[in-house]
Amino acid sequence: MVDWDDLRVFLAVARAESLSGAGRGLKLDAATVGRRIARLEAALGAQLFVKSPQGYALADAGARLLPHAEQAEQALAGAAEALGAAAGHFSGQLRIGAPDGCANYLLPQVCAALCDAHPGLEIQIVALPRVFNLSKREADMAIAVSPPAAGRLTVQKLTDYRLHLAASRAYLARHAAINSRADLAGHRVIGYIPDMIFDKELDYLGVTGAETVGLASNSVPVQLMALRAGAGLGIVHDFALPFAPELVRILPAEVSLTRAFWLIRHADDRRSDRLGRLAEALGQGIRREVARLEAYLVQEG
Incomplete structure (x- = not known):
């Protein structure tokens, strides 16, 4: 047996x-x-x-x-x-894979609220700068910055989010005023390591007008810390800026990007009412948190 x-x-x-x-x-x-x-x-x-x-x-x-x-x-x-379901709550383990920008600045708050509402739920956040393999069950569900083109998957758009060029006040104080795109020439750009960009939606270099990245990392939080340290200028998620009060947006009307988060699940999980309801709760939480943080930025601006 x-x-x-x-x-x-x-x-x-x-x-x-x-x-x-x-x-x-x-x-x-x-x-x-x-x-x-x-x-x-x-x-x-x-x-x-x-x-x-x-x-x-x-x-x-x-x-x-x-x-x-x-x-x-x-x-x-x-x-x-x-x-x-009979008890009216979620329980068990839920592993969520996400790019590290989402995993660092959105999921902790969203998942904390889910855990508070459902004490029997155990959530694991896997933050990796790459695409997750759901067929190998690396995660129960994954968040991505573009929808996959193949695979036995279900895909749901969660929300748009915005990104802008930013730098620290200290960095800007040491350099000439930036009043137009032409003034960006000669500045050190902080961003992704070019050959480690795992999704075309993360290729921001062109919008800065720069040809090279002077200080690069495959990690969004590392890039953000370099900006906070006054090392240069770079593209930043608007929802991350409230966590970095040293930074200010540069040319927000001229240099602006819109991207989206997508929730991806294995096709077989459509039969799971639990995962379906958790996916809906997660999506609602992410939409609310992006809206809250971006609204905070507008108020501060």
């Missing part, structure tokens, strides 16, 4: 493609994960994985088992959802 807990370990290894990666998610050491896989293989009388220098790949038997294990996982999640 197959133990569900062993199937859970099987799914973790299939998604992480390594014992150590699966162990980190399960809070088990790699040796224990290996023993559990060996136990499941013995119970089924089949080899589930093939080990290679790249990690653990599904063998033929493992590939056949995968959809059944996922169905069992969804059935258990559905049972938990039904009990939670």
